[in-house]
Every structure is written in C-alpha cells, then in structure tokens.
Amino acid sequence: MDLGLAGRRALVTGAGKGIGRGTVKALHAAGVQVVALSRTRADLDSLVVECPGVEPVCVDLGDWDATERALGSVGPVDLLVNNAAVALLQPFLEVTKEACDTSFDVNLRAVIQVSQIVARGLIARGAPGAIVNISSQASQRAITNHSVYCSTKGAMDMLTRVMALELGPHKIRVNAVNPTVVMTPMAQANWSDPQKAKAMLDRIPLGRFAEVENVVDVILFLLSDRSSMTTGSTVPVDGGFLAT
Template sequence: MTLKGKVALVTGSSQGIGQGIVLRLAQAGADVVINYRSHPEGAEETLEKVKAIGGKCYLAECPQSQAYTVQADLGNVDMVRELIAESIGHFGKLDILVNNAGIEKHAPFWDVTEADYDAVLNVNLKGVFFATQTFVQHLMETKRPGKIINISSVHEDLPFPNFTAYCVSKGGMKMFTRNLAVELGALGITINNVAPGAIETPINTKLLNDPEKLGALLKNIPLGRLGQPQDVASLVAFLASSNADYITGSTFFVDGGLLWNYQEQ
C-alpha cells in the first residue's frame, strides 16, 4: 500500500490520534499538512517525527515525506478555508482530507451553556462541513478524485451521558458522511468515518490516572485494553489508499468491541 505522490491534510494533528495519523500517512509516502490550534510545540514535535521517518516507511523505497504546519481554529469558517488554501498553496494540491480535530465538554444536559454547545458543534461539525466543502471545490476545479476520512466516535451510535453536545456532533457527522457518499460518488470522491472507542491519548490522562474508572472501562472492552493511536491510523491509511476505492459512506469502529459490550456503571 502506497500513498506516494499524495498530499494529505490532517486537522488537529499536533498530538494524539491526529499525530498518529500524520505519521502513518507519511510512512506510506504521503506529504502531510499538520494542523494545530493552540499547541505549536506539539505540531513541531509531529513535524520532527515525520522528518525522522526517512526510510522507515512501509515501502521498499520511500523518499522523505514532506511536512508543513498550519495554525487554524477549526471552529472558525474563515480560518478553515484559509487552512485549505494555504495547504494547497504550499504543496500545489490536496488529495486526502482527514477531519480529525474535535473537542468535548462535560456537563449534565440541563447545565450545558450556549457557549459550550457552540464550541463543540463549531469544531466537530461546522468546521468539518466547510473544510470538506472547500476541499471538494478544489477537487472539482482540478477535476481529480479524492479521499475524505472523518474521525468520528463510537458515540455517533453509543449514548454518552453528560456529553450530549458531543454525541449530537458525532451523530451529525454520521449522516453527513452517508449523504455525501451519494452526492460525491459520481465525482470519484469517497468519504468514510473511522469511529474510535477508548484510545490512549493526552485527552484521557485523567482516566489513565484513575485506576478505578480505568478498570471499569476495561471490563467493557472485550479485547481488554485501550486502543493506541496507531490502531486508528492504520485504518485511516487504508481508507486513504487505492485499496479502498470501492468503499464509501461507511463507519468503521476501532474500539476493541466496546460498542456492543458497553454498560453504564
């Protein structure tokens, strides 16, 4: 599987799952755009890791993948459009868009503020909508096919009490993907969701340091462990490749079996 000659933008890729995706795509030969909002040191770390990959990719012969960092807040539509434009301006094109950036806010439903609701929906759904729209416009102008991979969540299907706005955003992403699979198919553009479960990333630091809560969660995961960013990244790389040309409109769960075994404690 090779992505040599392809250019990929991964939103929210200064750490965690996004960083893992950037590194996996670079290992497959793609040039990558690293996006961050407020973590420039993380973006620089991702950049240095791409530079260090060199010949350690999954190809017999792999040139050094190029990487470029761009700051943008995915909750701001103007910045989203500028992110796409700057990425194209730097590399000359985009072939792959990975909508990874996302946030969550914890609160009982009756205490959710309008500001928190807007923050979650703006990044997780509105930003995804307009990043994808701008990317599709670029593909149409250049008359090329392309790949869109959204990082959704098991919570596009699984209720998550006290995170209603987050669940709403991921449920919206599910229908967004299904609808665009129909609308974009004739253009040779595929779109799919990758839905992680519990992944060991910085966002879960509090959980990782709470043995009781971690133990309760692990009991719900048939494979008995948290996922790693590379578990998600490997599937993203497959969906971005020509091996997945006949796959569109689907959600792929990367959750160790959590979705079908979960029970609220």
C-alpha cells in the same frame, strides 16, 4: 502491505496530538506529502522536526474566517483526515451554550468547511479523492456526561453518509472511523478515574482501550485504493463495544 499512498498529498486536522499526530507520522513514512493543521504552534514545530517536509498550518478551526484564509492557498489535496475535535464533558442539566457552540463549531461545522474546500479542489481538477472523518463509538451509544460530544459525533456519522452520497459521483470516497477510548492525552484526561475506566472496559469484549496505531492503520486503509469500493461507512475500532 504497501497501500500505494506514496506521491499523494494529504491534509490532516488536529495534527498536533494523538490520532492526528500518529496519522501524520504514518502518512509521512508512507511517502505522502502532508499538510498538518493544528491550533497549537508548539505541537506543529515539534512535528516538523520529527517529520521533515511536513507543511504546518496553524489555525483554530472554530474560527470560520481564519480557517478559510489559512486553507485558501493550501494547494491541491488528494486525501483528507478530519480529526480535530474537542470533548467538553458536562452533565446534561449543566450543559452550557459555550460548550454547545465550541463543540459543534469544531467537531462538525469545521468538518463541513474543510471538506468543502478539499472537495471543490478535487472536483475542479477532475481528480479522485478520499476523506476520512474521525468519529467515535459515542456516536452510537449514550455515555454519561457526553450529551454534546455524542450529539456532534452522531451528526458526523450522518454527515459522512450524505457526503458519500453527493461526492461519490465525483469519485470522492468518504468514510468515518469510530474508535473506542484511545490512549491520547485527551482521553487520559477524561478517563483517568479508575472506576469510570472500569465501567467502560467492562463493556468492551476485548477488555482494553485502543492505542493510536490501531486507529491509524484503519485510517490509512480507508485513504488507500485498497478500500476503493468502500464509501459511506462507519468503521468501529472499538474492541467489540458496539457489538454488545
């Protein structure tokens, strides 16, 4: 199915690895001009080799001022994927200030900042747009040792709804995608224990974790005009986890 994305310009955060990298590659293949943002220069360098024409931006989204400078001259953006995230797992009684600050800075505050920059540009141009926030099944279910991560993703789901409410009159749609565990390097590090993985898999009716392309397909649909009446939604890609 041709989603009609060719000729548009997209910004993808957390573009160096996992879902973000997969999204950049799929958008590039669909004829989209992509601005790829990552804090890791080596990841961006290899991505540009894989996808010639991709515009790399290297910045740590945890740094508000640096992000403002990096995106100040990025130019017009039609589509935004807020994918960058950190998962700092600690038992609740051992949660540190540093884990809270870093998690909320990257997983939530940066989403607000980057979305403001893109939305202001769209409104100034009088152009429609689409924003997809990468949330998690952890926004709606409690998971041991994920208190801070679950909190940031729960906040992201509500942020998505408020953004949809306020930006809808400007023809900017905002949706969230809520995957289960996706087989990315970050997930492999956090779910490598077979006993821990089994406990999660036993709660997923389809009995497996997601692959990157499962999530990317939904992201592209939500960015496209095929979903032109969808905004303020949280879309599970979870094998049925949230149904149980």
